[in-house]
Amino acid sequence: MSGTAGQVIRCKAAVAWEAGKxxxxxxVEVAPPQAMEVRLKILFTSxxxxxxxxxxxxxxxxxFPRIFGHEAGGIVESVGEGVTDxxxxxxxxxxxxxxxxxxxxxxxxxxxMCDLLRINTDRGVxxxxxxxxxxxxxxPIYHFVGTSTFSEYTVVHxxxxxxxxxxxxxxxxxxxxxxxxTGLGATLNVAxxxxxxxxxxxxxGAVGLAMSSTAGQVIRCKAAVAWEAGKxxxxxxVEVAPPQVMEVRLKILFTSxxxxxxxxxxxxxxxxxFPRIFGHEAGGIVESVGEGVTDxxxxxxxxxxxxxxxxxxxxxxxxxxxMCDLLRINTDRGVxxxxxxxxxxxxxxPIYHFVGTSTFSEYTVVHxxxxxxxxxxxxxxxxxxxxxxxxTGLGATLNVAxxxxxxxxxxxxxGAVGLAAAEGARIAGASRIIGIxxxxxxxxxxKKFGVTEFVNPKDxxxxxxxxxxxxxxxxxxxxxxxxxxxxxxxxxxxxxxxGWGVAVLVGVPNKDxxxxxxxxxxLNERTLKGTFFGNxxxxxxxxxxxxxxxxxxxxxxxxxxxxVPFAEINKAFxxxxxxxxxxxxxxxxx
Amino acid sequence: MSGTAGQVICCKAAVAWEAGKxxxxxxVEVAPPQAMEVRLKILYTSxxxxxxxxxxxxxxxxxFPRIFGHEAGGIVESVGEGVTDxxxxxxxxxxxxxxxxxxxxxxxxxxxLCDLLRINTDRGVxxxxxxxRFTIKxxPVYHFLGTSTFSEYTVVHxxxxxxxxxxxxxxxxxxxxxxxxTGLGATLNVAxxxxxxxxxxxxxGAVGLAAAEGARIAGASRIIGVxxxxxxxxxxKKFGVTDFVNPKDxxxxxxxxxxxxxxxxxxxxxxxxxxxxxxxxxxxxxxxGWGVAVIVGVPNKDxxxxxxxxxxLNERTLKGTFFGNxxxxxxxxxxxxxxxxxxxxxxxxxxxxVPFSEINKAFxxxxxxxxxxxxxxxxx
Numbered sequence: 001m002s003g004t005a006g007q008v009i010r011c012k013a014a015v016a017w018e019a020g021k022x023x024x025x026x027x028v029e030v031a032p033p034q035a036m037e038v039r040l041k042i043l044f045t046s047x048x049x050x051x052x053x054x055x056x057x058x059x060x061x062x063x064f065p066r067i068f069g070h071e072a073g074g075i076v077e078s079v080g081e082g083v084t085d086x087x088x089x090x091x092x093x094x095x096x097x098x099x100x101x102x103x104x105x106x107x108x109x110x111x112x113m114c115d116l117l118r119i120n121t122d123r124g125v126x127x128x129x130x131x132x133x134x135x136x137x138x139x140p141i142y143h144f145v146g147t148s149t150f151s152e153y154t155v156v157h158x159x160x161x162x163x164x165x166x167x168x169x170x171x172x173x174x175x176x177x178x179x180x181x182t183g184l185g186a187t188l189n190v191a192x193x194x195x196x197x198x199x200x201x202x203x204x205g206a207v208g209l210a211m212s213s214t215a216g217q218v219i220r221c222k223a224a225v226a227w228e229a230g231k232x233x234x235x236x237x238v239e240v241a242p243p244q245v246m247e248v249r250l251k252i253l254f255t256s257x258x259x260x261x262x263x264x265x266x267x268x269x270x271x272x273x274f275p276r277i278f279g280h281e282a283g284g285i286v287e288s289v290g291e292g293v294t295d296x297x298x299x300x301x302x303x304x305x306x307x308x309x310x311x312x313x314x315x316x317x318x319x320x321x322x323m324c325d326l327l328r329i330n331t332d333r334g335v336x337x338x339x340x341x342x343x344x345x346x347x348x349x350p351i352y353h354f355v356g357t358s359t360f361s362e363y364t365v366v367h368x369x370x371x372x373x374x375x376x377x378x379x380x381x382x383x384x385x386x387x388x389x390x391x392t393g394l395g396a397t398l399n400v401a402x403x404x405x406x407x408x409x410x411x412x413x414x415g416a417v418g419l420a421a422a423e424g425a426r427i428a429g430a431s432r433i434i435g436i437x438x439x440x441x442x443x444x445x446x447k448k449f450g451v452t453e454f455v456n457p458k459d460x461x462x463x464x465x466x467x468x469x470x471x472x473x474x475x476x477x478x479x480x481x482x483x484x485x486x487x488x489x490x491x492x493x494x495x496x497x498x499g500w501g502v503a504v505l506v507g508v509p510n511k512d513x514x515x516x517x518x519x520x521x522x523l524n525e526r527t528l529k530g531t532f533f534g535n536x537x538x539x540x541x542x543x544x545x546x547x548x549x550x551x552x553x554x555x556x557x558x559x560x561x562x563x564v565p566f567a568e569i570n571k572a573f574x575x576x577x578x579x580x581x582x583x584x585x586x587x588x589x590x
Numbered sequence: 591m592s593g594t595a596g597q598v599i600c601c602k603a604a605v606a607w608e609a610g611k612x613x614x615x616x617x618v619e620v621a622p623p624q625a626m627e628v629r630l631k632i633l634y635t636s637x638x639x640x641x642x643x644x645x646x647x648x649x650x651x652x653x654f655p656r657i658f659g660h661e662a663g664g665i666v667e668s669v670g671e672g673v674t675d676x677x678x679x680x681x682x683x684x685x686x687x688x689x690x691x692x693x694x695x696x697x698x699x700x701x702x703l704c705d706l707l708r709i710n711t712d713r714g715v716x717x718x719x720x721x722x723r724f725t726i727k728x729x730p731v732y733h734f735l736g737t738s739t740f741s742e743y744t745v746v747h748x749x750x751x752x753x754x755x756x757x758x759x760x761x762x763x764x765x766x767x768x769x770x771x772t773g774l775g776a777t778l779n780v781a782x783x784x785x786x787x788x789x790x791x792x793x794x795g796a797v798g799l800a801a802a803e804g805a806r807i808a809g810a811s812r813i814i815g816v817x818x819x820x821x822x823x824x825x826x827k828k829f830g831v832t833d834f835v836n837p838k839d840x841x842x843x844x845x846x847x848x849x850x851x852x853x854x855x856x857x858x859x860x861x862x863x864x865x866x867x868x869x870x871x872x873x874x875x876x877x878x879g880w881g882v883a884v885i886v887g888v889p890n891k892d893x894x895x896x897x898x899x900x901x902x903l904n905e906r907t908l909k910g911t912f913f914g915n916x917x918x919x920x921x922x923x924x925x926x927x928x929x930x931x932x933x934x935x936x937x938x939x940x941x942x943x944v945p946f947s948e949i950n951k952a953f954x955x956x957x958x959x960x961x962x963x964x965x966x967x968x969x970x
Contacts, residue, residue, distance in 0.1 A: 314879075321879025321905055474694075489899055499694075499701025509899040516896045519869055519889040522910025525701055530902025 005078035013151035019057035031133040033080035044171040045072035045149040066142040069149030070096040071178040073170030089376030091166040093177040096145035098160035166299025215288035223361035229267035241343040243290035255282035255359040257572040276352040279359030280306040281388040283380030301376040303387040305538040306355035308369035372542035393420025395534015401478040405429030413483035414442040421480040426450025465495035486513035498524035595668035603741035609647035621723040623670035635662035635739040637952040656732040659739035660686040661768040663760030681756040683767040685918040686735035688749035752922035773800025775914015781858040785809035788856040793863035794822040801860040806830025845875035866893035878904035
């Protein structure tokens with residue numbers, strides 16, 4: 001369910017204030033859809049000569065200010081009363097002429113000139129109430145042919161909306177909502193030339209387009225390839241093979257950089273595996289599915305996850321564990337499980353996968369067990385961050401540490417994972433959230449995530465666990481360790497209160513580190529727990545984390561500090577290596 | 591109402607004059623209880639290894655002469671000012687750790703580490719006035735753990751006394767005031783194995799066997815007993831132990847052996863030896879994803895628990911426990927009831943019995959590794 005349903009949306013629209021004058025991008029208010037109307041989010045629109053003709057308004061009664069546009073592709077944001085054929089998330093083409101399905105024209109096999117909804121170039125308001133759904137500071141802006149697609153959001157009669165295949169690329173098929181279909185249909189439906197006949201075409205404007213489905217075929221697309229450890233990624237054209245048994249091919253719309261990508265890209269002290277496509281925090285749409293896949297279909301909105309859930313092994317069946325025997329994280333593997341081969345190639349040469357996701361690519365192939373199907377109304381450019389770091393920290397607190405309302409919590413490490421853990425403590429109602437970090441610059445931002453106090457171990461002579469025990473009359477109720485530094489782990493354990501304290505370790509240590517404590521710290525009834533990916537089962541639990549965001553319990557925007565287009569993906573690495581910001585969203589579509 | 595209330599009682603006590611020397615039955619004077627104290631007549635007491643440990647006093651500040659003993663059953667003889675929860679004639683178990691019911695620990699559902707009355711092995715006097723209630727010809731004799739039950743009469747803080755069902759046979763349930771409850775509670779309150787789960791118990795002395803008994807009560811399908819002494823296995827079967835592993839019989843580490851036996855690790859483990867290597871093994875032998883290891887045994891001061899953090903990131907849990915996480919006054923009476931309704935078997939822990947005059951035999955049995963619990967009868 002969309003967070004904007006029933007509310008006025010403020011968005012940008014290109015308003016024609018006067019005939020023939022350049023359109024001005026204005027902030028407009030778009031009212032919610034009324035009975036038999038739908039509100040659409042327009043993703044792509046194209047210009048057709050009819051827009052120009054009425055914008056020039058020579059020899060007609062001018063109707064201004066007006067929002068033009070009638071060739072477009074978009075997604076349903078919300079529906080008005082009585083609408084049953086469409087639901088939020090549907091991919092659609094708004095059309096300048098409609099089909100009520102009730103009148104004699106609609107019932108005729110031959111006619112498309114619906115009595116109720118046929119094209120009307122004079123009308124600038126909605127049929128329902130003769131009013132516009134657009135306004136600027138309360139002053140109405142006129143509609144155009146019932147579509148007005150030169151606006152981020154528009155309101156349209158349900159009879160003027162064609163619901164289409166969600167796997168169809170909207171930036172291509174939007175042209176089918178006017179000119180191309182007009183010409184194509186004129187030939188195929190009306191002129192109907194037979195094979196071998198001769199045809200004369202008067203006017204060589206827009207040309208008919210053929211729509212092809214990509215299912216079952218190799219897709220050529222862009223991917224950011226790491227050819228060598230530590231060297232900038234290169235945008236290459238790669239071939240992405242279709243999904244095999246129990247696999248799905250995803251179109252990635254947004255991805256973000258997580259430190260684990262950087263760690264394996266630097267490949268210090270590990271067996272390097274190159275060339276490789278990194279990336280494991282992302283949001284996308286299913287393009288096609290392989291044999292045996294029943295839980296997903298093309299068009300589903302999904303988060304690919306670096307660890308999976310087969311739903312059959314003892315771990316998946318256990319209420320507690322998320323460490324699937326088949327699909328648990330594997331940082332060494334660079335190929336798909338079903339045939340030990342990669343689905344990526346450049347001129348036939350394989351490119352390795354990374355943790356089964358490889359989201360730094362316009363298309364990727366993933367095991368179905370590693371894909372979480374989410375609410376299609378969730379903005380993928382925000383919730384993509386939930387497929388790794390944020391959920392890891394959030395779940396460490398909410399699922400494992402489980403602080404009660406009013407309790408005290410210490411968070412070690414105020415990067416994205418630590419701040420997500422703090423956010424979890426804020427959501428749980430902790431009364432004190434003590435943030436520990438060696439970098440004092442992190443404290444100010446940390447306040448947005450509920451952190452109430454800050455301790456810098458460098459500022460004290462005594463160990464930080466003693467400082468915390470003093471601040472809290474014996475120790476905190478819960479601590480969450482999010483740095484991976486083994487000394488911080490020991491401090492996190494020793495700073496919780498005896499009798500009931502629980503310390504949760506999140507950060508991944510170096511191979512040779514050793515956790516050391518005096519056993520009396522355990523005998524004094526402290527508990528030490530580890531966690532992995534917030535103890536969330538990817539398929540079963542992530543969708544509900546998305547819902548926490550949708551119902552505004554969880555805030556994500558504050559984690560997103562930067563945004564770059566795919567072509568500039570290396571900037572995301574620079575930000576992270578400089579310790580700049582938290583999450584940088586990489587937009588795949590320019 | 592006792593005729594002795596308010597007066598000094600002269601009675602017999604087994605006094606340790608020197609570290610490691612046999613106890614001597616002496617006539618002692620036991621002062622009446624002061625504010626928030628009660629005086630108990632001890633009917634039965636048993637020897638626990640912690641008594642032996644502090645009697646040997648190796649590597650600690652010795653505190654002598656001292657009256658040891660902290661596992662016992664008795665009857666309230668008289669109460670001091672301010673005591674409302676107990677009255678003369680009540681059947682009780684004195685306990686080496688207490689419950690004031692006021693501090694944050696007592697109020698917490700989870701903790702039993704009372705701020706005021708938690709175990710203190712150094713203190714040899716009463717909290718109220720910093721003095722002992724025992725004297726021999728006017729010279730003070732130190733208390734132990736606030737209980738000192740190797741005496742016909744003793745004085746204890748009211749917060750350290752559990753009032754129990756008067757029908758419970760004190761010569762049996764006295765063992766519930768320390769070791770058996772420690773092991774039992776470690777399993778039932780902390781490890782909490784589910785029916786059909788697998789459990790490993792390290793150390794098959796009284797505490798370990800009590801932990802195994804807890805696993806039996808919980809319906810565990812496999813209880814793997816780990817001990818360096820193969821003689822313990824036969825008896826361990828009575829407590830539900832189904833498999834036995836002797837680390838000496840294997841070249842690989844015992845945690846690897848257990849992981850192999852169980853297809854990845856046990857669901858729960860309990861460490862009841864105090865040996866820090868056993869603690870590490872107990873932690874590393876539980877299954878990733880859901881395993882919980884509970885540490886019971888008390889280690890040496892300078893021991894260090896070491897493990898690779900990846901063992902925690904693989905979703906293992908490590909917990910410590912103290913006295914089975916039982917709150918002495920609130921929870922121990924219910925443990926007695928488990929015995930009364932036959933859910934818990936206590937007789938099998940009691941292997942020997944001696945009169946008070948032969949209390950040193952109980953030490954001999956324990957030092958020879960013989961038996962589990964020896965009951966000392968105070969009355970001839």
